[in-house]
Amino acid sequence: MSDVPKPDELFSSIGYRPPRTGWMDIPVEIKKGIYSYAGNPKSLEYVSLPFARQWNPIDEDWNLPENWKEIISKGFRERLDRFRSIKVFMDICVRCGACADKCHFFIGSGDPKNMPVLRAELLRSVYRNDFTTAGKIIGSIGKNFKKIIGARELDLQVLKEWWYYLFQCSECRRCSVFCPYGIDTAEITIMGRELINLLGLNIDWIVTPVANCYRTGNHLGIQPHAYKDMMDFFADDIEEITGVKVEPSFNRKGAEILFITPSGDVFADPGTFSCMGYMILFHYLQEKYGFDITWSTYASEGGNFGFFTSHEMMKRLNAKMYAEAKRLGVKWILGGECGHMWRVIHQYMDTMNGPADFLEDPVSPITGTKFENAKSTKMVHITEFVADLIKHDKLELDPSRNDHLKVTYHDSCNTSRGMGLLDEPRYVIKNVCNNFYEMPANTIREQTFCCGSGSGLNAGENMELRMQGGLPRANAVKYVHEKHGVNMLACICAIDRAALSASMEYWVPEVEVTGVHELVGNALILPGETKRTMNLRSEPLPGMEDEDAE
Amino acid sequence: MNISYMYSLIAVVVLFLLAYVGVKLPGGEVFFGVIIPYLAVIVFVLGFINRVMDWSRSPVPFRIPTTCGQQKSLPWIKSASIDNPSTTSGVILRMILEVVFLRSLFRNTKAELKDGDKISYEWEKWLWLFSLIFHWSFFTVLFRHLRFFTEPVPACVQLLEKLDGFLQIGLPILMLSGVALLAAVTFLFLRRIWISQVRYISLGSDYFPLFLIFGIAFTGILMRYFTKVDIVGVKAIAMGLVTFKPHITEGIGSIFYIHLFFVCVLLAYFPFSKLMHLGGIFMSPSRNLANNSRAKRHVNPWNYPVKIHTYDAYEDEFREKMIEAGLPVEKMIEDQTPEEPEEKE
Numbered sequence: 001m002s003d004v005p006k007p008d009e010l011f012s013s014i015g016y017r018p019p020r021t022g023w024m025d026i027p028v029e030i031k032k033g034i035y036s037y038a039g040n041p042k043s044l045e046y047v048s049l050p051f052a053r054q055w056n057p058i059d060e061d062w063n064l065p066e067n068w069k070e071i072i073s074k075g076f077r078e079r080l081d082r083f084r085s086i087k088v089f090m091d092i093c094v095r096c097g098a099c100a101d102k103c104h105f106f107i108g109s110g111d112p113k114n115m116p117v118l119r120a121e122l123l124r125s126v127y128r129n130d131f132t133t134a135g136k137i138i139g140s141i142g143k144n145f146k147k148i149i150g151a152r153e154l155d156l157q158v159l160k161e162w163w164y165y166l167f168q169c170s171e172c173r174r175c176s177v178f179c180p181y182g183i184d185t186a187e188i189t190i191m192g193r194e195l196i197n198l199l200g201l202n203i204d205w206i207v208t209p210v211a212n213c214y215r216t217g218n219h220l221g222i223q224p225h226a227y228k229d230m231m232d233f234f235a236d237d238i239e240e241i242t243g244v245k246v247e248p249s250f251n252r253k254g255a256e257i258l259f260i261t262p263s264g265d266v267f268a269d270p271g272t273f274s275c276m277g278y279m280i281l282f283h284y285l286q287e288k289y290g291f292d293i294t295w296s297t298y299a300s301e302g303g304n305f306g307f308f309t310s311h312e313m314m315k316r317l318n319a320k321m322y323a324e325a326k327r328l329g330v331k332w333i334l335g336g337e338c339g340h341m342w343r344v345i346h347q348y349m350d351t352m353n354g355p356a357d358f359l360e361d362p363v364s365p366i367t368g369t370k371f372e373n374a375k376s377t378k379m380v381h382i383t384e385f386v387a388d389l390i391k392h393d394k395l396e397l398d399p400s401r402n403d404h405l406k407v408t409y410h411d412s413c414n415t416s417r418g419m420g421l422l423d424e425p426r427y428v429i430k431n432v433c434n435n436f437y438e439m440p441a442n443t444i445r446e447q448t449f450c451c452g453s454g455s456g457l458n459a460g461e462n463m464e465l466r467m468q469g470g471l472p473r474a475n476a477v478k479y480v481h482e483k484h485g486v487n488m489l490a491c492i493c494a495i496d497r498a499a500l501s502a503s504m505e506y507w508v509p510e511v512e513v514t515g516v517h518e519l520v521g522n523a524l525i526l527p528g529e530t531k532r533t534m535n536l537r538s539e540p541l542p543g544m545e546d547e548d549a550e
Numbered sequence: 551m552n553i554s555y556m557y558s559l560i561a562v563v564v565l566f567l568l569a570y571v572g573v574k575l576p577g578g579e580v581f582f583g584v585i586i587p588y589l590a591v592i593v594f595v596l597g598f599i600n601r602v603m604d605w606s607r608s609p610v611p612f613r614i615p616t617t618c619g620q621q622k623s624l625p626w627i628k629s630a631s632i633d634n635p636s637t638t639s640g641v642i643l644r645m646i647l648e649v650v651f652l653r654s655l656f657r658n659t660k661a662e663l664k665d666g667d668k669i670s671y672e673w674e675k676w677l678w679l680f681s682l683i684f685h686w687s688f689f690t691v692l693f694r695h696l697r698f699f700t701e702p703v704p705a706c707v708q709l710l711e712k713l714d715g716f717l718q719i720g721l722p723i724l725m726l727s728g729v730a731l732l733a734a735v736t737f738l739f740l741r742r743i744w745i746s747q748v749r750y751i752s753l754g755s756d757y758f759p760l761f762l763i764f765g766i767a768f769t770g771i772l773m774r775y776f777t778k779v780d781i782v783g784v785k786a787i788a789m790g791l792v793t794f795k796p797h798i799t800e801g802i803g804s805i806f807y808i809h810l811f812f813v814c815v816l817l818a819y820f821p822f823s824k825l826m827h828l829g830g831i832f833m834s835p836s837r838n839l840a841n842n843s844r845a846k847r848h849v850n851p852w853n854y855p856v857k858i859h860t861y862d863a864y865e866d867e868f869r870e871k872m873i874e875a876g877l878p879v880e881k882m883i884e885d886q887t888p889e890e891p892e893e894k895e
Contacts, residue, residue, distance in 0.1 A: 018750035084608040085835045092830030097748035101661040117751050134822040148754030176616040180655045182836035214859050224868050225875035251878050319858040351848045373623045377844040420621030420634040442671040446618040475669045
């Protein structure tokens with residue numbers, strides 16, 4: 001973070017007044033701290049992405065294939081014919097500007113090309129020029145007329161602008177909530193990224209996780225034995241904290257349920273504590289009710305960076321979930337805490353890789369609740385599952401163990417605007433914590449702000465961008481921190497856990513980040529556990545030690 | 551920067567002059583009163599249908615509604631049946647709210663930086679309010695014009711006229727919708743040039759319809775209240791058009807022809823412009839789909855098989871390590887040829 005301006009400097013540098021020069025006349029300037037490094041050619045090759053090569057975004061020459069314009073034009077046409085969304089969204093925007101100040105990247109940077117409408121116009125301008133009759137006729141009169149109707153020719157500058165700004169959108173869909181026609185910039189960014197991927201243009205923080213996931217089953221490239229090692233390590237920690245030995249099983253055929261969560265939970269703090277939370281929960285359910293669940297090293301990734309590459313790549317990575325469920329012969333799949341993973345599962349998986357007719361309609365083996373809302377996809381969200389357990393009084397909880405926390409909850413973009421999972425996690429939190437405070441209404445639920453690093457933008461070299469994009473969320477956290485003394489930000493997303501940790505450290509250092517199931521793991525009373533004096537972070541639990549001394 | 555609205559303004563002035571001068575030329579009244587209106591209607595109808603057909607030719611491969619409320623999941627959690635519909639009737643209600651009351655625009659907020667370290671989001675109702683007034687008053691004006699195209703005039707048109715003129719001011723009685731339309735279109739124009747962000751994104755094609763609609767409303771009001779156009783004569787022309795027995799009333803005045811010409815231009819321009827949001831809103835996949843993709847499988851007509859990394863290939867690569875770590879495998883080690891040495895591990 002050394003190169004990033006100080007928080008107050010960054011804040012005071014934001015201005016919403018656009019420049020005098022029209023946006024088409026401002027050539028793109030690819031700035032350090034904002035852009036992410038180009039994809040490693042080895043990663044592109046591994047997953048057979050085209051035009052794998054060394055190139056540098058700040059170089060003049062991007063080593064493009066000679067016929068690149070033709071490739072883009074053909075790709076654009078194909079996508080217009082395949083996706084009604086993109087066709088309609090290209091045509092019907094009236095530029096009312098309602099979306100302009102809804103984007104966290106615009107709010108945090110003031111860069112007018114981060115207004116969702118302008119981000120879309122970057123593509124629309126080329127669409128008008130190449131694919132509309134009006135654009136072709138008026139464009140033939142002269143260049144000035146083109147500009148008036150918002151059309152322009154695709155050239156290298158335009159392509160660079162696409163690349164730069166398509167990786168400054170986190171596909172969070174907040175603009176789409178406010179758009180009177182529901183124009184979804186995520187859809188436009190997804191399409192735009194597909195197009196530039198046809199030329200081998202990507203960022204390394206997306207394409208290398210994709211290649212890793214393809215090979216090892218998870219983004220971080222954790223090999224099966226190492227995956228198990230880490231889980232063993234968590235089991236040791238849990239034993240130290242609770243006195244109870246938990247024994248998760250892996251790749252076990254005949255288990256009733258398969259569990260899939262993002263690999264970030266196994267690898268990076270504070271996600272690891274949520275991972276321990278899952279392990280405690282499953283052990284509890286196994287001891288009490290004979291719950292039968294397995295983890296998989298092959299399908300060891302819930303997240304899907306293919307989603308940030310192309311529909312095809314999303315499908316290729318996602319296919320492992322059903323394939324593994326089929327191989328193991330489970331009845332249904334339970335999914336851990338993750339944002340875009342859940343958008344993929346909820347809105348794409350069944351369509352792409354279904355039908356999952358080899359699985360059974362998901363039923364909670366403990367409460368008998370039928371998850372009717374998941375009866376086709378056969379995959380249930382862990383907070384749906386746990387909320388149901390709590391409602392049926394199946395968990396013995398001691399929320400006072402979380403009493404030193406004042407918790408607020410960050411809705412992930414994808415689970416709120418691509419699914420509507422809003423009250424389940426809140427219900428769980430309120431049952432495992434006594435102090436819960438909501439952030440202001442314009443910043444939560446369907447109006448929630450992105451963590452600032454979603455859709456594969458969680459790299460290190462673009463930290464300034466991430467802090468800009470993280471500002472609106474952090475500012476709302478700061479509000480509840482100052483008003484209620486909130487010191488813990490809960491979320492249900494692995495990228496959130498990594499991204500918000502950085503943005504809290506930068507904007508609101510007094511607040512830490514946790515997954516919801518870390519809170520569950522802390523509150524859950526395991527059968528035969530010793531008195532807890534530490535939380536899952538191995539930090540002393542305030543108040544609990546004092547009692548010991550007395 | 552603002553060549554965009556200058557050019558649009560010039561375009562509308564040129565159209566005005568065209569009609570003003572053109573109608574005085576020999577045959578001008580027939581050209582502007584008969585030929586142009588027929589052409590405009592044909593272009594509008596065919597263009598509109600063509601555009602909608604073109605959209606519908608592209609499939610909706612994925613179920614991607616933007617969910618704006620609680621999903622339907624567990625029976626005891628109250629779901630937002632309109633903002634996050636799980637059924638077709640919910641979708642219909644959502645669309646009605648969207649089309650008739652501009653539901654999404656109602657949410658609009660304005661972000662502002664405050665005190666050097668705060669961001670506030672204030673409810674911004676004006677865009678919603680004036681957009682609503684604009685669309686409703688335009689609709690009312692349009693509907694009232696049925697009086698010129700029907701004989702006898704249907705009761706619903708007469709009723710709407712009564713409502714529209716309920717203030718009973720002036721003679722002819724002031725119709726609120728006309729004034730509201732003019733006010734709303736003026737507001738929408740002013741916000742486009744006053745709000746710097748909106749000015750920055752505005753194109754000529756955003757100003758042009760505003761000027762045109764302003765011109766239509768303005769000439770309409772001029773005729774009704776000030777030049778007191780020969781209503782009976784106008785109706786004769788309109789009836790001639792709809793009954794396909796074209797008729798020209800002498801001495802009707804050029805303001806009428808300018809009004810009519812503006813309307814014709816708007817109609818012909820419609821299918822090729824952003825005004826197609828009228829049709830597009832109904833086809834927006836983020837609004838018109840139910841959020842039930844986990845309960846009911848959505849089919850993608852062009853779903854094609856892709857290359858995946860199978861479990862077998864995965865196990866082949868990691869088998870030795872998996873066995874060593876005590877992970878179950880499908881095939882034991884002797885089944886395969888030895889791979890690259892991994893002893894270093």
